[in-house]
Amino acid sequence: MAGMGTSHVPGAGAAMDNGKTGEPYWEPLFTGLEPLRKWHSQNVPDVNIIVFNDHATSFSLDNYSTFTIGVAEEFHPADEGWGPRKVPVVEGHPELAWHLVEELIFEEFDMAVAGSLDVDHGLTVPLSIAYDQPEKWPTKVIPLCVNVIQYPQPTPLRCFKLGQAIRRAVDSFDKDLSVGIWGTGGLSHQLGGERAGVVNPKFDNTFLDNMTKDPMANTRISHTDFIREAGSEGIEMIMWNVMRGALNETVKEVYRFYHIPVSATAYGGLILENE
Amino acid sequence: MPYSCNVKNLSAHVAKEHTMTTRDYDDVPGTYVLDSRTYRKGYHLNMFLMTLNKSECRDVFAADEAGYLSGFKITELQKQAVLDRDYLGMLKLGANAYYAFKLVSHDRHPPQVMYGKMNRPELSFDEFQDMMLKGGRPIDGNRSKKETPNG
Numbered sequence: 001m002a003g004m005g006t007s008h009v010p011g012a013g014a015a016m017d018n019g020k021t022g023e024p025y026w027e028p029l030f031t032g033l034e035p036l037r038k039w040h041s042q043n044v045p046d047v048n049i050i051v052f053n054d055h056a057t058s059f060s061l062d063n064y065s066t067f068t069i070g071v072a073e074e075f076h077p078a079d080e081g082w083g084p085r086k087v088p089v090v091e092g093h094p095e096l097a098w099h100l101v102e103e104l105i106f107e108e109f110d111m112a113v114a115g116s117l118d119v120d121h122g123l124t125v126p127l128s129i130a131y132d133q134p135e136k137w138p139t140k141v142i143p144l145c146v147n148v149i150q151y152p153q154p155t156p157l158r159c160f161k162l163g164q165a166i167r168r169a170v171d172s173f174d175k176d177l178s179v180g181i182w183g184t185g186g187l188s189h190q191l192g193g194e195r196a197g198v199v200n201p202k203f204d205n206t207f208l209d210n211m212t213k214d215p216m217a218n219t220r221i222s223h224t225d226f227i228r229e230a231g232s233e234g235i236e237m238i239m240w241n242v243m244r245g246a247l248n249e250t251v252k253e254v255y256r257f258y259h260i261p262v263s264a265t266a267y268g269g270l271i272l273e274n275e
Numbered sequence: 276m277p278y279s280c281n282v283k284n285l286s287a288h289v290a291k292e293h294t295m296t297t298r299d300y301d302d303v304p305g306t307y308v309l310d311s312r313t314y315r316k317g318y319h320l321n322m323f324l325m326t327l328n329k330s331e332c333r334d335v336f337a338a339d340e341a342g343y344l345s346g347f348k349i350t351e352l353q354k355q356a357v358l359d360r361d362y363l364g365m366l367k368l369g370a371n372a373y374y375a376f377k378l379v380s381h382d383r384h385p386p387q388v389m390y391g392k393m394n395r396p397e398l399s400f401d402e403f404q405d406m407m408l409k410g411g412r413p414i415d416g417n418r419s420k421k422e423t424p425n426g
Binding site: 010055079080081082149152190196197199202203224229263264 | 298302303304305306308309311321322324328333363371372375377379380381383387389390393394406414418419
């Protein structure tokens with residue numbers, strides 16, 4: 001099992017969809033992503049568990065679960081207001097997804113179960129970042145949606161513990177599958193209010209350092225610390241803790257890339273391998 | 276060993292000052308958190324914005340914005356803020372940025388248009404883009420209302 005962390009800025013998806021990745025604004029991002037994509041081309045698992053968030057697309061104020069697992073055969077790119085992205089349909093893995101649901105609920109993580117779920121840029125942009133523009137995504141995907149947009153979000157510690165429980169569940173699955181796990185979103189950014197555009201490289205790089213050096217430090221950041229230091233949308237970074245919790249105690253950083261700006265966001269990309 | 280795998284008994288770090296009316300993050304300048312207070316104030320406004328995910332709704336809205344808005348239980352101030360594309364006003368009246376994006380997308384504008392309009396004073400697309408290309412809005416001086424009232 002290996003893990004990736006990546007931001008999911010919709011503009012990066014649009015740049016690929018509209019053939020703009022060579023433009024001066026986008027060139028540094030896509031050049032920086034080359035080693036990450038090379039790693040992915042050499043490490044294609046059977047299934048990726050993608051820990052992501054929905055952005056007022058399939059979930060909204062009328063019904064919002066803290067943790068949701070998608071158990072469908074397939075997931076369609078959603079219309080988020082500008083028409084669905086023209087990217088391949090995402091193939092699910094219902095058997096492993098249901099195994100996760102059962103194991104996690106028996107471990108007292110009360111997961112919501114989605115049998116129909118259109119997926120927005122939070123899930124499809126990380127796929128494009130990893131795999132560029134294939135005819136078909138090279139892996140099956142289990143979407144694991146975390147509420148990070150409506151307060152109170154789950155705590156960073158809870159996210160880490162969920163990752164640990166996911167690892168135990170994957171290890172107990174009775175079929176031999178290779179599984180990757182992705183934590184997506186972040187890094188520091190704020191999209192609303194007079195403070196929109198705030199970023200914090202020091203906070204971000206400490207968070208990235210601690211993914212290998214001291215993962216528990218990343219579970220001790222309060223909601224207010226995230227809002228204050230990483231911007232109101234920076235709290236998406238708690239999804240990286242799910243990914244980190246699923247890996248071994250000791251991991252190796254294979255690749256790291258950090259770039260400002262992607263839209264109003266500090267982009268972070270990270271590949272971790274178990275030691 | 277940097278940490279122990281046995282974290283089951285650890286408890287989470289949560290806000291120290293937390294009541295239904297005040298939160299410790301209220302001190303963060305120029306920031307609007309979608310919490311219970313915003314949720315209740317902005318419920319119908321945000322649910323109107325959600326409808327713009329559907330192309331058939333976008334068409335009806337485009338044909339008669341004020342008429343479409345009158346079908347929702349939103350206040351006159353909220354309605355006017357939508358018609359004026361007053362994004363900061365919408366946020367103050369309970370909208371959340373992710374929901375407000377639906378309107379930006381409907382107008383076929385890049386998100387930087389919304390970010391710039393929320394700045395005080397307002398910034399154009401190019402001015403906001405320029406700020407980001409120079410490294411973004413600095414965190415120093417923007418952590419607390421004690422440093423800067425609006426961020």
